[in-house]
Amino acid sequence: MRPRKPWHPAALLGPSLLLLAVFVVFPVALAALASLYSWDLLTPPEFVGLANYRALAEGGELLGVALRTLGFSVLVVTGAMTLGLAIALLVHRPGRLFALVRGAVFSAYVVSWVAVALLWMGLLDPDAGLVAAVLRALGLGRVGFLGDPDTVLATLAAVTVWKVTGYAMILFLAGLEAIPPVLHEAASLDGAGHWNRFRHVTWPTLGPTTAFVATTSLILSFQAFDVVRIMTQGGPARASTLFVYAIYEQVFLNLSVGKASALTVVFFTLLLALATLQLRAWRARGMS
Amino acid sequence: MKRALQWTAILLALGIATLWLAPYAWMLATSLKSLKEIAAHPTSFVPREPTLRAYAEVFAAIPVARELLITVVMASLIALLQIALALPAGYALAKLHFVGKRTAFVLVLACLLVPSQVTFVPVFLLFAKTGAVNTMVALVTPFAVSALGTFLVRQALMSVPDELIEAARMDGASEVTVVYRILGPLLRPTLVSLFLVSFVFHYNDYFWPLVMTTDESVRTLPLGIALLREQGTGVRWHIVMAGNVLLSAPVLVLFALVQRQLVRAVAGK
Numbered sequence: 001m002r003p004r005k006p007w008h009p010a011a012l013l014g015p016s017l018l019l020l021a022v023f024v025v026f027p028v029a030l031a032a033l034a035s036l037y038s039w040d041l042l043t044p045p046e047f048v049g050l051a052n053y054r055a056l057a058e059g060g061e062l063l064g065v066a067l068r069t070l071g072f073s074v075l076v077v078t079g080a081m082t083l084g085l086a087i088a089l090l091v092h093r094p095g096r097l098f099a100l101v102r103g104a105v106f107s108a109y110v111v112s113w114v115a116v117a118l119l120w121m122g123l124l125d126p127d128a129g130l131v132a133a134v135l136r137a138l139g140l141g142r143v144g145f146l147g148d149p150d151t152v153l154a155t156l157a158a159v160t161v162w163k164v165t166g167y168a169m170i171l172f173l174a175g176l177e178a179i180p181p182v183l184h185e186a187a188s189l190d191g192a193g194h195w196n197r198f199r200h201v202t203w204p205t206l207g208p209t210t211a212f213v214a215t216t217s218l219i220l221s222f223q224a225f226d227v228v229r230i231m232t233q234g235g236p237a238r239a240s241t242l243f244v245y246a247i248y249e250q251v252f253l254n255l256s257v258g259k260a261s262a263l264t265v266v267f268f269t270l271l272l273a274l275a276t277l278q279l280r281a282w283r284a285r286g287m288s
Numbered sequence: 289m290k291r292a293l294q295w296t297a298i299l300l301a302l303g304i305a306t307l308w309l310a311p312y313a314w315m316l317a318t319s320l321k322s323l324k325e326i327a328a329h330p331t332s333f334v335p336r337e338p339t340l341r342a343y344a345e346v347f348a349a350i351p352v353a354r355e356l357l358i359t360v361v362m363a364s365l366i367a368l369l370q371i372a373l374a375l376p377a378g379y380a381l382a383k384l385h386f387v388g389k390r391t392a393f394v395l396v397l398a399c400l401l402v403p404s405q406v407t408f409v410p411v412f413l414l415f416a417k418t419g420a421v422n423t424m425v426a427l428v429t430p431f432a433v434s435a436l437g438t439f440l441v442r443q444a445l446m447s448v449p450d451e452l453i454e455a456a457r458m459d460g461a462s463e464v465t466v467v468y469r470i471l472g473p474l475l476r477p478t479l480v481s482l483f484l485v486s487f488v489f490h491y492n493d494y495f496w497p498l499v500m501t502t503d504e505s506v507r508t509l510p511l512g513i514a515l516l517r518e519q520g521t522g523v524r525w526h527i528v529m530a531g532n533v534l535l536s537a538p539v540l541v542l543f544a545l546v547q548r549q550l551v552r553a554v555a556g557k
Contacts, residue, residue, distance in 0.1 A: 001383050001450055008463055009386040012376035017392060019373070019433040024399045027410035034410065041416075090300055101301045103547060104308040110543045110550065112492035114510040115536045118517060119315050122525045128330035130314055162308075167554065174555040223405045226494045230514055244405045248499065251409055260409050268406045275401050 028268065035261035042255070052262035061246075062266065068153065069222060069243040075157035076164065076221040077214055083161065084168025084213070089202075091169075092176045102169070109166035113226035120159045121146070121231055146232055149239035156227050156240055164220075168213050175209035176202070215278035222274060243267045319343070319530035326526045342530035349519070349527070350512040351504075352534060359508040360538075362427050362497075363490040367483045369432040374482070375475075376467050377433075378441030383453060393442075399435035408499050415500065426500040427508075431490065437482050444478045445471065481553035484546060488539060509535055 003009050035052055039045035056062040087105055091098040108116065123130045124145045135143060145155045179202065187197045225244040228234060234241035234249065241249070247267065250260035313333055318326065320338040329336070346352060380386070381393050404411075407430070415426045448471065456466050472479070497508040513531040543550060 001385065001453065003380075003384045003386060004457070004463065006386075009380045009384050009389070012380040012384075012463070012467070013392055016373050016377040016433045016438060017395065019429070020395065020399050020435065023411060023430040023433075024402050024407060024435075025395075027407035027414075028402060030410035030413070031406070034413075087304060090297060090304070093297070097298060097301050097305070101305050101308075104305050106547075106551065107540060107543055108308060109554075110488060111536050111539055112494070112510050114492070114494050114514045115532045118514070118528055118532050119311055121517070122318065122529060123311060123314065125330075125525070128326070128525055130310075130331050133331040170551055170555050223403055225405065229494070229498070230517075244495075247405070247409065251412070252499070257409065257413065264406055264409055268402070271403070271406070272401060 031261045031264045031268075033261075034257055035265050037258050037261075039257040040255045041257060045257075048258065052258045053266075056259060056262055056266075062263070064238075065241060065243055065246045065263070066266070066270065068239075068241065069224075072153055072157055072160075072224065072242055073218055073221040075154065076160045076224075077217050079157065079161035080165045080168045080217055081210070081213055083165045085172050085206075085210075087165065088169045088172035088176060089198075092173055102173070105169055106166035108163050109170075111163075113163070114230060116159065116163050117227050117230040120162070124155065147236060149237045152232055152236065152240045156224075156231060159231070160221060160224065160227055164217060168217065171209055171213050172206065175206045179205045215274070219271065219274050219278065222271060243270075315529045315532055315536075318526050319533050321526045323524070323526065326524070330525070342526040343534070345527050346516065346531045346534060349516060350531075352509070352512070355507055355509040355512045356534075356538075358424075358506055359491055359510070362424065362506075362508060363487045365424075365428050366431045366490045367486040369428070370434040370437045370486055371479050371482060373433050374437040374441040375472055375479075377438045378445050379467050379471060381438070381442045382445035382448075383450065396435050396438050400439065404430065404496055408496070412499055422501050422503055422505045424506055427497060427506060430496070431486075434482070434486065437486070440478060440482065441475065444475050448474060480549060484550055485553045488542070488550070491539060 034045070036047060036049060037045040038048045038051070053062075087101070091101045122128070124132070126132050126142065126145075126147065131145075132142070135141075144151045146152055183201050183205070184197055187201050192200065223244055224242055225248065228240055228242050228245040229248070232240040234245050243263070244267070247260050247263045250256045250263060310333075314331075317333050317335055318330075319342050320335040320340070321329075322337065322339050322341060325336060377396075381389065381396070411430055412421070415421045420426045452470070453466055456470050461470065492510060493508075494510045494514065497506075497511050501507055501511065513528075513535045516531045517528045
């Protein structure tokens with residue numbers, strides 16, 4: 001349609017585009033620029049070229065943070081997808097009990113991260129916690145959970161899986177809804193059992209959903225912050241310092257805007273790489 | 289065989305329900321315990337002498353009502369602004385022909401790729417420079433436009449016939465009337481989804497309020513509750529869990545009321 005007045009499109013879109021420019025486009029450019037300066041927020045910034053990147057790379061900090069974050073994300077995605085699909089298959093049937101399970105699992109996704117993180121800190125408390133008590137009752141030894149550098153990342157991933165499985169489940173349920181019952185009936189008539197129907201009917205038709213859930217949760221878990229800030233502050237021994245927490249630490253604890261910006265630039269580049277992966281997954285599925 | 293399968297499904301479902309509901313039950317039980325009981329029986333699910341003392345301590349430690357009000361106002365403002373701005377922008381992108389339309393659309397899509405975790409350092413510097421840290425402006429304006437919301441409104445408007453808008457124009461309706469009085473009500477389901485998802489996300493948000501506030505002037509409830517533990521001397525889980533109940537109850541009530549819409553919004557249907 002033709003706009004009534006030539007200036008109408010600008011007036012309709014203007015506020016949105018202006019805000020996006022100020023709060024999205026400009027910050028990305030500013031981060032790229034600030035990553036080339038040394039700046040402690042108190043004295044004037046000083047141009048240092050790529051020194052911030054070099055300092056982060058030489059200490060092994062950058063690689064460590066990137067690999068840790070990727071490892072965490074892979075754990076979360078694998079866990080949440082497997083559980084989400086299994087639960088979706090289980091509760092994709094009528095009945096009050098199954099509706100209750102759907103609501104219970106999804107509720108964790110709706111509740112605040114603060115509440116979930118604090119709740120699991122209590123549950124995992126080595127003295128007062130329920131999990132420790134259950135392990136004691138089963139005759140298993142003390143597990144370090146949040147206090148041990150070897151287990152802290154897996155523990156944070158497990159808590160995250162508990163929180164986000166509901167998201168995967170909801171999307172898988174929507175995917176299952178969309179499978180025409182005729183397909184299952186035809187497979188049954190051909191003598192396919194439960195496993196074969198899953199393998200040859202359910203799993204292939206869920207393809208696009210699986211790709212969507214996998215890539216979306218990969219990108220979201222790559223941005224994890226709350227769980228780290230509340231439960232571990234990146235410790236013990238930096239074993240749970242994930243990307244966004246590392247950026248936060250550089251600005252607000254070390255007052256190093258330059259290093260924080262350099263980390264931001266690398267973080268954003270990795271996110272874009274993951275997003276390309278997401279687009280590819282979509283296209284590949286769309287064509288098959 | 290069929291019966292056995294049905295029973296396995298029921299047992300599994302009970303196990304999963306326990307895994308997700310027992311933590312809430314423990315949270316509630318712990319919040320009702322006294323300091324003495326929390327020390328003696330930290331893991332029991334039934335408080336022997338239920339007391340609301342932990343809640344009184346939460347109210348004494350932080351201004352719960354004030355922080356809840358700030359949180360609700362912030363989340364509502366964000367959700368309403370997103371809708372108010374997405375409608376005209378989505379209308380222009382879906383219905384009007386003009387030079388630069390493609391560029392504008394690509395810009396909106398590109399912004400989908402930039403989360404607030406990427407922009408918070410520069411935006412914080414911007415607000416620090418203009419003295420906006422610790423104000424509602426710093427909490428709300430960066431989210432006033434939702435790239436996703438604009439995109440979804442545009443998609444929904446694509447299926448609205450042009451004739452409807454032309455008829456409204458013939459009747460003398462202004463563009464403002466077309467956008468807010470005619471297209472707005474037409475897109476009600478989409479806008480309700482947008483509002484719910486946005487409201488719940490920002491009510492719960494910890495990250496942005498944490499980095500944009502340094503004092504209690506606009507401290508939101510999630511921050512206040514998280515501080516409850518950091519300030520606590522020793523581990524007083526009954527107080528932390530009481531705070532947790534206060535923080536989660538409003539969202540869980542909302543969830544119970546609009547579960548169907550919320551599920552549909554998250555599933556993107």
